[in-house]
Amino acid sequence: xxxxxxxxxxxxxxEGANSTLRCNFSDSVNNLQWFHQNPWGQLxxxxxxxxxxxQNGRLSATTVATERYSLLYISSSQTTDSGxxxxxxxxxxxxxxxxxGTRLSVLP
Amino acid sequence: xxxxxxxxxxxxxTRGQQVTLSCSPISGHRSVSWYQQTPGQGLQFxxxxxxxxxxxxxxxxxxxxxRQFSNSRSEMNVSTLELGDSALYLCASSPGRSTGYTFxxxxxxxxx
Numbered sequence: 001x002x003x004x005x006x007x008x009x010x011x012x013x014x015e016g017a018n019s020t021l022r023c024n025f026s027d028s029v030n031n032l033q034w035f036h037q038n039p040w041g042q043l044x045x046x047x048x049x050x051x052x053x054x055q056n057g058r059l060s061a062t063t064v065a066t067e068r069y070s071l072l073y074i075s076s077s078q079t080t081d082s083g084x085x086x087x088x089x090x091x092x093x094x095x096x097x098x099x100x101g102t103r104l105s106v107l108p
Numbered sequence: 109x110x111x112x113x114x115x116x117x118x119x120x121x122t123r124g125q126q127v128t129l130s131c132s133p134i135s136g137h138r139s140v141s142w143y144q145q146t147p148g149q150g151l152q153f154x155x156x157x158x159x160x161x162x163x164x165x166x167x168x169x170x171x172x173x174x175r176q177f178s179n180s181r182s183e184m185n186v187s188t189l190e191l192g193d194s195a196l197y198l199c200a201s202s203p204g205r206s207t208g209y210t211f212x213x214x215x216x217x218x219x220x
Contacts, residue, residue, distance in 0.1 A: 033208055041145075041196050041214045048208035086151065095164050096141065096200075096209065098151035 002027050002091055004099035012105045013077050021072040021085055021102045029089035031096065034061055034072050037084045046072070050089075077106045110135065112201050112212035120218045126187040129215045133180050133201030139163075140182040141209065142174060145196040154197075157182055158204075189219045 003026035013019055023034075034046040047054050047061040049070065054061055058077075063070040070087055082105050088098040113132040121127050133140050142154040153166040157176035174184040180201075186193055196216050200209040 031208070035211070041198075041216065043198060043200075043211040045208065045210060088151075093164075095153040095156070095166060097153065098143075100150050 001094055002029065002089065002097045004087060004089065004097050006085075006087060006099035006102050008102060009100065010103045010105075012107065015077060015079060015106055015108050017077050017106075018073070018075045019077060019104070021074070021087075021104075023070045023072070023087035023099055025068040025070075025089055027091055028065065028068060029091050031091075032063055032070055032087065032089040034070070035086045035088065036081075037086060037101070039083065043086070046085075074104075077104075079106045079108055082106045112199055112210055114197075114199050114212035114215050116215060117213065118216050118218075120220060121189050123189055123191060123219055125189050126185060127189060127217060128183055128185045129197055129199075129217075131182045131184075131199030131201075131212060133182070133199075134210060137201035137203050137210075138180055139202040139204060140176055140180065141200045141202070142182070142184050143198045143200070144168075145198060145214075146192075146194075151198070154184065186217075191219050193217065194219045 005024040032050045035043040049063045051065040058075045060073045084101040086101045090096040139158045141156040156164040171187045176182045196214045198214045200211045202209045
């Protein structure tokens with residue numbers, strides 16, 4: 001099945017800083033999402049982005065499907081952005097596989 | 109519209125017991141998937157159901173089973189619980205393939 005890598009594993013930022021999280025896939029994916037897991041464990045859907053670029057407020061994401069990677073940008077980070085960010089994807093009928101996550105800590 | 113609802117939110121069971129978790133998908137969604145999250149293994153796929161049929165299954169022992177009803181609600185069952193089954197169990201629903209998944213709040217299972 002597909003293997004998913006995420007970098008960096010941990011990230012500590014000062015409030016107001018910008019950051020870029022990366023997700024690499026071992027194979028092509030036709031279904032790709034970014035999630036934020038809140039302290040209570042719920043996975044919040046940030047973007048469904050199998051290709052192209054999307055923006056939602058301070059967050060944006062870009063997927064380059066031909067090169068099998070996706071980037072999540074967080075601008076002007078806030079303490080409420082802290083948590084674990086996951087990317088996940090699948091390939092036409094295979095299991096939806098998650099990466100190991102990036103743990104983000106935003107300090108006041 | 110209502111999101112994905114998982115019940116119960118928390119559960120404590122004893123080794124050797126069995127447990128049933130429930131997931132009600134978003135209205136109109138026919139696909140329901142289950143995941144196990146542990147600190148050591150991360151988020152692992154358990155199984156996916158679509159229109160009452162199991163479409164995919166992860167690499168878990170036969171003690172883990174599931175089913176989906178005609179109203180798309182799904183249950184998963186774990187028999188002969190082990191300490192290592194302690195985890196957050198997450199359910200996701202989707203209208204179909206290549207449309208993205210929406211997750212519920214999860215059931216946190218503790219086996220003592």
